[in-house]
Amino acid sequence: MDRIVLASGSPRRKEMLEKYNIEPIIIKSNVEEIINQDEAAEQIAMSLALTKALDVSARFNDDIVIGADTIVVIDEVILGKPNNEEDAFKMLSMLSGRMHEVITGIAIIKGNANKKIIDYELTKVKFRELSNDLINRYIKTKEPHDKAGAYGIQGIGAILVENIDGCYSNVVGLPLTKIDILLNKYFDYKIL
Template identity: 50%
Template sequence: MLNNKIYKYCGENVKNIILASASPRRQQLLEQIGIKFKAVPSNIEEVIDNTLEPSRIAMSLAGQKCKDIASGTAEDCIVIGADTIVVSGSKVLGKPKNEEDAFNMLSSLNGEWHQVITGLCLYRTGLNISLYDSETTKVRIAKKSDDFIKAYIATKEPFDKAGGYGIQGYGSLLVERIEGCYFNVMGLPIYKLSCMLDRLGYSINLDNI
C-alpha cells in the first residue's frame, strides 16, 4: 500500500489543495504558511491494524482519510490526509473517551518521555500518484500533581487530542521539552509536508502571498 518512490512533477503546477481534516490546528498551520485550501473532513470509520509498527499505523490512517476524500473529487488537486498518534512504550494512545480516561492517560505520561507520530498521505488526483511519509517527535511531560492534571482536564482541552493534551494550549504547561518538530506535535509537520507538496507539483512561493 505504501508508495515511497521519489516523484518530482515538472509540468503545470497544481493549484487546488484539499485538507481531509476538520482539525482547526491543521487548518491554522496551512493558513500561516500561505496555502489556500478547502477543508473537506473525512467521516470514514478508521481501521487500525495493530500488527503494524506505529509510524505505519499513522500513515495507514492518513491514507484512509486521504483516499476517502480523493475518491469523490473530479478536479486535479492534491488531497492531504494526516493522522497523529501518541505512543507510550508499546501502547498507542488515542483521544480520551471521558475524564477518567483522560486522567489515566495523562498519569501514564506524567514525568515520562513518549513519541508523537504524524502520518501523512498526499494524493495527486490528476496523476493518480500518492506519497506516504511520517514524522516522529519525542516529548517529555513534566512531573505534575494529580490536582494539576485534574485542573487541566477541567479545561476540556484534552478531549479532542491524541494523548490527552495539546502543546499549543494549556497543555504547554505540561510539556517539559521536545526533541524534533514542534509543529508535528500540533498535528502537521510543516517542513516535511512542504517537501511532499513540492514533489507533487505544488511549490510554496512566498512572493505570491
C-alpha cells in the same frame, strides 16, 4: 495553482496552513479511526492518513489532497483521543514525567496525476512530573477531549511539556517542514 484539500476536521491543521496564505478546502473524512495495537505505530498513522486522503480524494480529482493522522505512543501503547475524562486522566498519568513519541502519518494524493505519497514524522516529547491535581485542572479546561494523548502542546497543555526533540508542528498535528518538502519534490507545490 493547485488547490489544497485537507482531509481533516482539525481546526489546528487548517490554521497552520492559513499562516502560509493557503486557504485549504476542509473536508472531514468519514473514515472510522481503528487502531490495531499489533501493528507498528508508524504504519497505523500512515494507514489512517492514507485512508482519510483516499476517502476525500475521490471527490477532488484535480486537487492536492492531504490526509494526516496523529497518534501518541508510550511503552508501545498507542494513545488516540480520550473517550472521556477518566480516559484522559489515565493517559496523562501515563505520560507524567516520561518521554513519549508523537507520530503523524501523512498522505498526499493528486488523483488526476495518479500520485500518492505516504510518509510520517516522529517527535519525542518529555512531560514534566504531573500531580493528580494538575491533571484534573487541565482536564477541566476541556482541551484534552479531541487530542491524541489527551493534550495540546499549542494550547494550555504547553505547561505539561518539559522539552521536545524534533518537529514542533508535528506535535500540533501537521509536520509542516516535511509536508513542504514532499509537496515541492513530488507535486511542484511550494507552501512559502
